[in-house]
Amino acid sequence: MKKITFSDIPKGFEDASIEAEYAPENLTHGFYDFNNYMERLNDINSPTSIIIGRKGVGKTAYLTKINLKYKETSKIVDMGQIPYYRFSKIQGIKNSKNFGGLRYLDIWKILIIAQSMKLIKEPYITEGNSEIKKIKKILEKMGLGQNSNLVKDIQTISNNKLSLKIKGISAEFSKSTQKNGAIEGISDLCFYLMDLFSKVSLSENTYILLDGVDDIMRTNVNQSEVLGALLRAIKDLNIHFKKMNINLKVILAIREDIINTINDPDINKVISSMSINLDWYTSGENLNLVKLMNKRMSTSQKLREFMGEENESLILWNHFFPDVISSNVSKNHEISSWNFFLEHTLYRPRDIIHFLKQVSDNYPNNESIYYSDFRTELSTFSQSFFFDEMKNELSGFVDEELISNIERAFPILGKNGFKYQAFVNAFTEINSKFSEDAIKTLLYRMFNEGYIGQRLNANSPYIFKHKSPRAKLSLDSQMVFHRGLYGAMNISEGK
Incomplete structure (x- = not known):
């Protein structure tokens, strides 16, 4: 049997976007999808469109996996730098008859439609090419051009010229359709864009993937309302796309604690109908995490051959680390090193990826490490990673x-x-x-x-x-x- 050392462990990255660039095989061939969530997310006709989970559980990995599969017809939109405070500055919002987050619902729909126009290319349009051109022309008049990102679009739409731009669009609309006063505000404009979109047909599944909401620091009342409106907009748009047989879907990844700050009486119904929750914890050996680790390891041919068909066993882990650890965690004072390690984590993929990379960097030529070294590595894991992860999660909220x-x-x-x-x-x-x-x-x-x-x-x-x-x-x-x-x-x- 070939000698197996820590250097044979495939290089992993905790950030899925970095992994997609430098180790894409970890996502294309080493991705473990417990509960078959990916099938529901990929399904254009499935309501599943919100990925919820704590930091480090793999939300971005799911979006990146979709993006890698549909390279030409998907787009990851970074929500990390969104200026949420600017939504309340949008003309017409203060005078809106709607309350709370509903005031921002149509704005989000327009912004997401604008993102889709940056993605949809002519070769994939089977019907409605003229309608797509009309939508793009309207968005250009609003300043939401093909070369701007979401942050710039929000800055543009929140300036004090929006009403004038809508009036100009309304005048042109009235002239071309022989209708008077058809577009009087944001809601009318949104309705018109949605109506145009209804006539579009796409040959390929197309995905708008919203990521980076995790980067919100402190969530105030206004942000809570804006995020609540975003979830409603995703629901409304995806239902509309399904009804109109448009192969387009909007998917959002968001942290569980941020979801819990949204104060909207109907948001629980939206979440229960449309979301998946990435929770890797199970009892016993936590087989989901074992399978995830082995799936990533299997991208190395040497490790794949070493494991054979035992993709649910700890054969590789026990090769590298002691089988059992003496500890007061267990009543009999002995516990498997795998479970002992997990007790020092939050049962997240990110914890496993970091620990294996850390040990591989420190002992590249070793076939295994002994009990004392294993304990030392756990201490290092705590000092150099776990503690900082905690502080990062507290930042902005405390x-x-x-x-x-x-x-x-x-x-x-x-x-x-x-x-x-x-x-x-x-x-x-x-x-x-x-x-x-x-x-x-x-x-x-x-x-x-x-x-x-x-x-x-x-x-x-x-x-x-x-x-x-x-x-x-x-x-x-x-x-x-x-x-x-x-x-x-x-x-x-x-x-």
């Missing part, structure tokens, strides 16, 4: 000064658990000006992201949100830090 003092406050609390008041005191002893409300926000945020667990009594196990999504924090409970933070906080796990 007082930045609190985040910068986490390294000082957390070691005081240790690994054996703490109560709410001790958590507050750990920060106020550093700076008495820290408010209890801000500290409480930090605590809730860490619990909701899985970095702090709780138990309601001394005889019950600790519960973490990434394993029990419906869990709610009780401030009276005993709390504990996630094991993945121990290395960064210099807290010993013992055996």
